[in-house]
Amino acid sequence: MEQVSVQIKTLPADSDPFALRAARTIAAWYNEAGIDAQVVPVSEEELFRQVLLGNDFEMFLARGRGWNVDPDSLYSLLHSRFADAQGWQNPFGFVDLDVDGNLETQRRVTGAERRKAVAELLRSIARSQPFTPLVFPDDIRAVRRDTYTNWGDVDLQTPQGYLALQRATDAEEDGEEQTEVLRIMSTDRRPTENLNPLSAEYRRSGVVTGLVYDALGHVTSEGTQPWLAASWAFDRTTEGPRATIRLRPGATWHDGTPLTTADVAFTYALLSDTSLGSAGETGETDDDAAIPAPRFQGRAGLVSDVDVVDDTVATIQFVDCSPTVAARALTVPILPEHIWTERTDPASMAGIEVSQATEALVANNIPPVGSGPLRFRRNTPRESLVLEPFPEHFLADPDTTDLPDGVGPPPYDRFRIQFVGSDDAAIGVVADGDAEVTGTPVGTDAVPRIGRNDGLELVISRSDAPYLVGYNTQRAPFTNPRFRNTVARLVDVNHLVSAVFDGYARPTVTPIQEGRWVPSDLEWDETDGNPVTPFIGSDGEIDGGRARQAFRDAGYQYDDGRLLRGS
Amino acid sequence: MALVDVLLQVGLVVGIGHLLGYWLLLGDPAARPSGPAQGLQQRVAGEARRIQRNLRAVVPTLAVLVGVLAVNSVVRDIGVELSWLIGLNITRYIFLLEGQLVAVIQSIATPTLTAYFGFVYVFGYTFVLTFPVLAYLLTETLQPVRVLFTAYILNYGFGLGCYVLFVAYGPRNFMPELVEPLLYTAWPQSQLLVQQVNTNTNVFPSLHTSLSVTVALVAVQFRESHPRWTPVAILLAASIVFSTMYLGIHWATDVVAGAAVGWASVALATRVGDESLVRAVRRWRDRRTDAASK
Numbered sequence: 090m091e092q093v094s095v096q097i098k099t100l101p102a103d104s105d106p107f108a109l110r111a112a113r114t115i116a117a118w119y120n121e122a123g124i125d126a127q128v129v130p131v132s133e134e135e136l137f138r139q140v141l142l143g144n145d146f147e148m149f150l151a152r153g154r155g156w157n158v159d160p161d162s163l164y165s166l167l168h169s170r171f172a173d174a175q176g177w178q179n180p181f182g183f184v185d186l187d188v189d190g191n192l193e194t195q196r197r198v199t200g201a202e203r204r205k206a207v208a209e210l211l212r213s214i215a216r217s218q219p220f221t222p223l224v225f226p227d228d229i230r231a232v233r234r235d236t237y238t239n240w241g242d243v244d245l246q247t248p249q250g251y252l253a254l255q256r257a258t259d260a261e262e263d264g265e266e267q268t269e270v271l272r273i274m275s276t277d278r279r280p281t282e283n284l285n286p287l288s289a290e291y292r293r294s295g296v297v298t299g300l301v302y303d304a305l306g307h308v309t310s311e312g313t314q315p316w317l318a319a320s321w322a323f324d325r326t327t328e329g330p331r332a333t334i335r336l337r338p339g340a341t342w343h344d345g346t347p348l349t350t351a352d353v354a355f356t357y358a359l360l361s362d363t364s365l366g367s368a369g370e371t372g373e374t375d376d377d378a379a380i381p382a383p384r385f386q387g388r389a390g391l392v393s394d395v396d397v398v399d400d401t402v403a404t405i406q407f408v409d410c411s412p413t414v415a416a417r418a419l420t421v422p423i424l425p426e427h428i429w430t431e432r433t434d435p436a437s438m439a440g441i442e443v444s445q446a447t448e449a450l451v452a453n454n455i456p457p458v459g460s461g462p463l464r465f466r467r468n469t470p471r472e473s474l475v476l477e478p479f480p481e482h483f484l485a486d487p488d489t490t491d492l493p494d495g496v497g498p499p500p501y502d503r504f505r506i507q508f509v510g511s512d513d514a515a516i517g518v519v520a521d522g523d524a525e526v527t528g529t530p531v532g533t534d535a536v537p538r539i540g541r542n543d544g545l546e547l548v549i550s551r552s553d554a555p556y557l558v559g560y561n562t563q564r565a566p567f568t569n570p571r572f573r574n575t576v577a578r579l580v581d582v583n584h585l586v587s588a589v590f591d592g593y594a595r596p597t598v599t600p601i602q603e604g605r606w607v608p609s610d611l612e613w614d615e616t617d618g619n620p621v622t623p624f625i626g627s628d629g630e631i632d633g634g635r636a637r638q639a640f641r642d643a644g645y646q647y648d649d650g651r652l653l654r655g656s
Numbered sequence: 657m658a659l660v661d662v663l664l665q666v667g668l669v670v671g672i673g674h675l676l677g678y679w680l681l682l683g684d685p686a687a688r689p690s691g692p693a694q695g696l697q698q699r700v701a702g703e704a705r706r707i708q709r710n711l712r713a714v715v716p717t718l719a720v721l722v723g724v725l726a727v728n729s730v731v732r733d734i735g736v737e738l739s740w741l742i743g744l745n746i747t748r749y750i751f752l753l754e755g756q757l758v759a760v761i762q763s764i765a766t767p768t769l770t771a772y773f774g775f776v777y778v779f780g781y782t783f784v785l786t787f788p789v790l791a792y793l794l795t796e797t798l799q800p801v802r803v804l805f806t807a808y809i810l811n812y813g814f815g816l817g818c819y820v821l822f823v824a825y826g827p828r829n830f831m832p833e834l835v836e837p838l839l840y841t842a843w844p845q846s847q848l849l850v851q852q853v854n855t856n857t858n859v860f861p862s863l864h865t866s867l868s869v870t871v872a873l874v875a876v877q878f879r880e881s882h883p884r885w886t887p888v889a890i891l892l893a894a895s896i897v898f899s900t901m902y903l904g905i906h907w908a909t910d911v912v913a914g915a916a917v918g919w920a921s922v923a924l925a926t927r928v929g930d931e932s933l934v935r936a937v938r939r940w941r942d943r944r945t946d947a948a949s950k
Binding site for chain 1: 658733740745747748752825828829830831832833837840841843844845846847848850851856857
């Protein structure tokens with residue numbers, strides 16, 4: 090019989106300061122346990138194409154999304170009905186009826202009942218391990234302290250963070266006649282080539298497209314709050330909750346076309362089927378042939394119907410769920426009907442079959458026409474992207490009052506993202522005064538460098554997006570939950586935190602941060618580590634004998650120290 | 657802008673290098689027809705005329721080289737996408753082959769060595785590629801400059817082919833816990849320049865190695881015309897080749913493959929490169945003028 094061999098796909102050091110080191114450390118542990126593990130570095134866009142779109146992987150190590158916002162985000166991540174879907178919709182191909190049941194329950198119930206369902210859900214996945222959450226890293230950034238004063242207080246992982254910056258007063262005085270440019274160094278070149286909010290492989294956090302495209306609501310610590318919508322009110326029909334949405338008056342697209350509720354209705358229709366019903370053969374039902382937008386399939390799936398009342402008022406009917414869950418659907422970007430209605434034809438592209446994609450999913454969407462606070466100015470592919478404030482945005486209107494704390498019109502005349510090959514170079518440019526901030530997080534080597542430089546300030550923020558090891562649960566040996574549970578025990582997350590993350594990360598048992606939703610039995614234990622899948626060994630050293638015993642207990646055999654594939 | 661600063665620095669240093677090289681390495685009175693009594697002005701004027709004459713003669717080859725470079729810069733962008741599609745990701749095979757060799761090489765690192773190898777990687781390389789052009793344009797025969805240009809063309813051709821066929825990340829990207837990106841930590845801004853001409857998935861083979869080896873081999877082949885340049889070229893080329901590994905940018909495998917590409921390019925360029933290429937271009941030009949006059 091053959092030895093178990095796996096390829097771990099991950100990002101090279103240039104794109105991610107930690108992923109490759111973590112993957113190599115894990116591969117070494119696997120090798121100790123008799124698994125032939127190799128690390129394959131792949132560019133970010135290609136990794137997402139292979140893992141999220143093409144299902145072409147055995148294991149991957151990368152950062153997930155911020156599932157912390159609401160546990161219902163786990164619905165599309167893990168529900169078996171998305172096992173064949175693209176994007177972050179169950180990329181693991183995971184099927185577990187208990188998990189499905191708890192995912193469905195937590196949608197419908199509230200309060201203590203919902204917490205119980207979420208706790209059960211988290212317990213199930215901690216045992217069955219569709220993926221192994223590793224750590225929540227700290228995002229480290231270098232910023233120049235002389236231009237903006239409140240870097241440490243804004244959340245640069247959200248579009249709103251870039252709208253809440255406050256210019257230093259002296260910078261304002263001598264800059265009166267000048268064009269103020271917010272210069273951002275990024276090790277991610279994708280926004281310079283593609284601004285399509287629907288492209289799963291081109292988006293990381295969606296901050297840039299989030300500045301160009303407004304959503305009806307935005308996420309705050311108090312739940313979803315109105316943004317492009319002036320207000321909304323929920324009531325309930327027999328089917329589920331219903332929201333009456335009122336748009337802000339005078340909303341317009343960047344090309345001057347008025348933004349109406351027809352665009353809102355169009356957006357939800359497009360997100361659930363980007364072919365708008367034109368794909369598929371005769372005889373297939375609409376659902377079979379639908380080509381949903383991978384990035385928003387989960388949220389768009391909460392909406393069953395949108396009714397346009399007039400240009401500024403619409404009602405949105407949701408599927409059976411609680412209003413809190415329903416409101417998540419209001420955070421998708423609203424797209425202009427007059428542009429995207431032309432993009433429903435099938436398209437072909439690397440990694441996606443022709444029948445699986447429409448123009449809407451593969452268009453680079455440059456120049457983008459959004460309704461957000463920043464509009465496109467110019468781009469040089471692989472080099473830079475320049476945005477500028479949109480003067481007709483509601484943020485620029487002095488009559489707008491109900492804004493979240495600190496958020497206002499952009500305090501700069503240009504928003505410029507410049508691609509740079511590595512985080513070292515990014516910090517170098519900021520240190521030279523040629524940029525204000527490293528937009529993408531940098532590695533821990535940067536911490537002393539930033540500290541030594543007088544003009545630089547170190548900004549460390551806790552991140553919601555965990556590093557995780559994902560398994561393709563439809564490919565042997567990862568089809569077996571006992572196998573996954575056992576390989577999870579080959580990873581010493583405490584050791585990763587100290588050796589790879591230099592302490593700038595918090596280990597985790599679940600994809601959601603400890604707090605409201607995580608039951609105490611799933612909390613990380615300072616000394617014993619993971620309570621569900623404890624490390625087989627200590628201090629980063631595998632206990633070989635115990636590891637082999639664990640695999641034998643799971644029904645596997647060894648030959649001369651090599652773990653063999655099951656019969 | 658930081659990139660402009662880096663470009664200016666490189667231009668300035670390499671320009672000074674050319675002047676120094678011109679004085680110290682090419683100033684061989686015996687090889688010059690008019691002898692030592694001649695004044696500086698006459699020497700420069702005479703050589704400018706010779707450069708002009710030689711340049712005119714190699715225009716076809718030069719045009720092909722410029723064309724290849726232009727195609728290279730366009731195809732590099734598309735090539736990256738294409739190589740993810742059809743290319744083979746060989747990073748892990750290279751690692752299986754040579755393991756942590758580059759990390760062992762880096763264990764000798766000192767700040768002085770890093771400064772030296774960083775300098776030759778950026779400035780030395782630019783100098784090594786450009787200086788022989790000047791040197792061979794000054795020689796009586798056209799053969800050296802033709803062989804040089806043809807070998808450059810072949811290098812880029814081989815390189816481009818490999819970059820489409822293979823995806824490979826360098827050691828600094830694959831084993832960051834063992835290999836430091838020494839150049840970019842010591843001089844971060846240099847990456848702004850390097851990323852203009854390189855993509856981090858294109859490390860196999862090392863074009864730094866193949867082109868440096870090419871220049872060294874051509875220098876040995878035509879050592880009669882500039883005997884003092886030959887040892888300098890060899891020393892510089894060896895330093896550049898080593899620097900690619902020392903700085904964590906290339907694997908030893910890339911270097912071996914690069915040296916093979918360099919050797920093959922010079923061998924090919926010497927045999928067929930010059931005359932047949934020129935004839936082919938001439939034929940094509942004649943046919944066009946024929947066609948135009950009809």
